[in-house]
Amino acid sequence: MGELPAGFKLATFIALGDEPFSALRVLGRLLRSRGEPGGMEGHPLLTRLGWWNAYGGYYTELLRPLNAEGLARVVSTLKASQIPLGYLGLDLWYPYEAIGKALRYRADPGKYPEGLRTLRHKWDIPYVLHLSALSERNEYGARGGDPEVYRAIAEDLLAEGGIAAWHDWLRTQQHLTPNLRADPEAAERWFSGLARAFSETGLPLLLCMHTMGMILASTRHGNVISARSHTDFLFSQRQALAEAARRGHGELLEAWTPPGKLRAQNLLMGAVLSAFGLAPFHDLFLSREHPGLGGDRPWEDAVLRALSCGPVGIGDAPGLTDAGLVGRLLLNGVLIRPDAPPRPYLPSLKGDVHLYWTERRAQGLTWYYLLALNTTEEERPFKLSLPFDPGEHCAWDGYTGRPVDTLAGVLPSGGMAYFVVAPEVGGISPLGYQGKLVPAPHRGFAAERDAKGIRIWSDGTPILVQGKALSVQGDDGSPVELGRGNGLWTVAPRRGQGWFRVVGR
Template sequence: MGITVSLDGEAPLKLVYQSTDQTKGVNKLGTFDEYTLHFYKDTEVSVIVKLRNYGEFLLGFVDGRIASENPFMRRKSFSGKGSIAITIDEIEGIHSLMANYQHNDWWTRPHFDPDLTKLPAQTVSLLWESDSTYYRLLPVSGPVFRTDLKGGGGAEGKGMSVMLSSYQGGLQRVEALAFVLGIGDDPYTLADRTTDAALKELDYPVLPRERKSYPEVLDYLGWCSWDAFYQKVDERGVLAKAEEFNDLGLPVRWMMIDDGWSTIKEGKLQGFDANIDKFPEGIAHTVAMLKDKYGVKWVGVWHTIVGYWGGIHPDSSLAKTLGHYLYRTADGSLVPYPDPAIGFGFWHAWHGYLQRQGINFVKVDSQAAINNFLQYERSVGASSAAAHQAIEASVALHFDNTMINCMGMAAENIWHRPKSAVSRNSDDFMPKSQNGFREHALQNAYNSYYHGSFYWGDWDMFWTINHDDQQNAVLRAISGGPVYISDALGQTNPSLLLPLLYNDGKLIRCARTALPTMDCLTKDPTRDAVPLKIWNYAGEAGIIAAFHIGEGGKTLACSLSASDIPSFTDKRVVLYEYFSQACRLLEPGESLSFMLEPDACKLFLLVEVKGKVTPLGLVNKYASPHAIMNQWSKEGSDTIRLREGGRFAFHMQGVPTRVLANGEEQQLISIGNDVFEIVCDGFQQEVVIEINWD
């Protein structure tokens, strides 16, 4: 390990290692051994690195100082970017890795090359595997400093660097929790454990996902205006789409009016209400029509973290009446004040107005722009924390914490949203990109590894009539997050959506954030001749979606086993594939081989065999076991309660003598391999299935 510091206006300075102290202690995280490493350059610049080892994880703290003997002389200070670099020459034994890095201002994507020197700048999570053991290095974005990883910086330019940045400049001290390093056999538990250790040490600037409440609104099917109308959205188009949904009998329960509705001038917000040319009677009229005439339960609107892309217009009435809640940046932009107690006033005024117009929730875009507006004036941690605290306080007051965070996968955003539960998990859905699904699926699956410890991922809207429509539907089915479409007028295919939801429009939503299976977690499915397999839970069952997103156009040989689902390794399961209806028993340790054509997908259900009858649920739905509310047995029969009717399938050893649905005898259909099906789609509410045998 080495230390390099960057001072304003000077060449990087490599410090000299001096000594190490060792102590023991105990705190809220447990018992630890602490190693304190001292680095100096003369007496002017010093850095202390503390490594606090708790066994399964280690916290890394940095304390850098510049001594100033003559305070009236020109002062040296740490550079705003790359203030301190902890350099690591080598990590031995890396067999494979998966890193997540911020590839532009807004989004992250995965990286798989095990050569550490090629680790991209602004890497926000690093997982590597060595002899079946996993290691996870998590850079921390704290109250002042953001930490990133990047390749190189060690001896002869090898290894990697842990970089601390304030983006402010002028600081003579760098004090921060810089990273967490964890070790374990289960990479999924490792992700949550390392994240929670950091959050607990920081006193929870953001709650982990497991401690958040998922918004009720986003448990239902929705529609967003963006890809349907882009910035040409208006009342006529929105109402026409709502009428179309009614005509199709599609239970779309919420609608989001995206960018294009606002009153703007020169790319800046000018007023709270909608553009009068597009919404002549105001946003309240549109909302009332959607709710009263078309039965839409919730309506949301879009805005950015600073009002509009360029902030608030300085000559607007908003600037005059709410100026005390606004801040003029060095470049003249006007944004909500970067102090939560003050900035809240702007959001409270706007959100209060929107609430009175009938708006129920918001999508908040361009979040990573906070640092673009305020760098050099505020530290990256302070500006982000202030912005998110202010807006989330208002959203909690007016919209019951219901918001979709967007364009905010910069680390400072992820680590500083206090309570909001849902955040975009990838770059935009690109409906007109012929190969766009590959990158979209790749980002969503692998970003979930680090992002899912903080948020339910929003895997973005999609089109139901598109060259990738089926794959997109399956991807959303397993995601565990919101499902919403952005179809244009006359371009909705209800049959693609019905397997995603119940009759009332409620989503058949998986239990957690979906993740790549362990056999592809550190492999690149676009290049390594492996499928992208994503797992989740549906009720008590496991669910795996397999996609062929590789290049080259060749058929892919794939395999699947119960061990692809954590906690299913030793289970005997019934394996059912949605599209082919193929079904078989899978013993512990046994695998299924299958083939995938380019740009194709399969969807597998894995249901543990616990008794004579193994219900698969409503197999006309993607995540069919989700519909199983409970099951009980008595001598000669099993009873299963379903959320609603449909095509109910079950595996049984033997042949049933009679099957009843709400007391009515049903025709039994054998679909092979001891799997049977009944069609009870005449029941719109709960259904009690009774399966009898001799």
């Protein structure tokens, strides 16, 4: 900056922590305390499964543009599979001069001749709607740095059936508008005006292609609830990028990112975003491999998104969604997650295999979720040392739900191991909900110590327990279903949700 306007104020915050990420969390709390309260944690963007057509999904604009006919096939096949969809995340649904330069935010009549609202009423599924930078020839007649135009844009999204704004290409808008890069007050007015315009219409914001300044500014706005943590899922898919190159988009193939690097960036930046109150978005994933496109490690991609505590969306082709895998992300149609996104064990970042971890704390009992990520393009062995004292515990394979003796193995290029370290009391260790990728979730599950055993609350889904012999009793004498298979116990209230007590014998 060459000069600062009269009256400009600069405040300095000093945040202290035991390590960089704890210091960031302190700074985030300080900044958020000066802004608007949140209150949108229960929004469908953060609690329900979505289907997206962004870069990396089956419907990617440069390879296979989406239209009403394709969207109808997606919806009908998902409904036929009884997959509880919360919303549709629609990319490039509007007319544009070039990708990244929108003309107006109304349904493109060439793609959606009936408009989007008609389809929303037909399917009873709302939208999370994509925004990009505005073309210099936009139909609003607005300049790039004009915050007032977003009032009209917010109304356009509501008219189409939108429940959230997914604002992509944010740094492109700043790049196209020199004043936003030269005048700090103009940049602040633009971003704050943008956020307020959507807030006044009840729309939360998901940021994408943002700057770190925008992340800091978002702490003042309670409706800015999420941000993408890295780049498009597309850039880790060689097959799709090769096809794009054959169609004349060689620059995309040059931007290929090895899966281990992309995952590490998502996890590291996810921890930063979370410190400032934003739910990290790892972008869509494919729930099974798609020939010619990619998605050959869907379970690993699903775990990353389940633990992210952010939006979770699939981008599958019609009829290719793995309903079984998707079901492991949900409990009664709601996304399950730990207490917070994973954070890195800093010493591990110096090596090839990174360790990230998060947890679920419940009345003195803690479930730890551990990720071992191979960041290289070659096979790597690993053996984890826990960065915490778990006390008496049992280690489980997070993918299979089976106990393991050691936290060790060999990872393929970009591969990821997943473990759950569950508490052990009196010779028993409950993993949590059977068949779920986050078996002891932040909501919909509870536990506490009880004399020599553990009291557990279940919504009726069986709880998987390790132990030689069990004594099980429902609260107030309510009946409990007890089963055994493959050396493990399953326990659940017989009449729906409720508490029960498990004691080792």
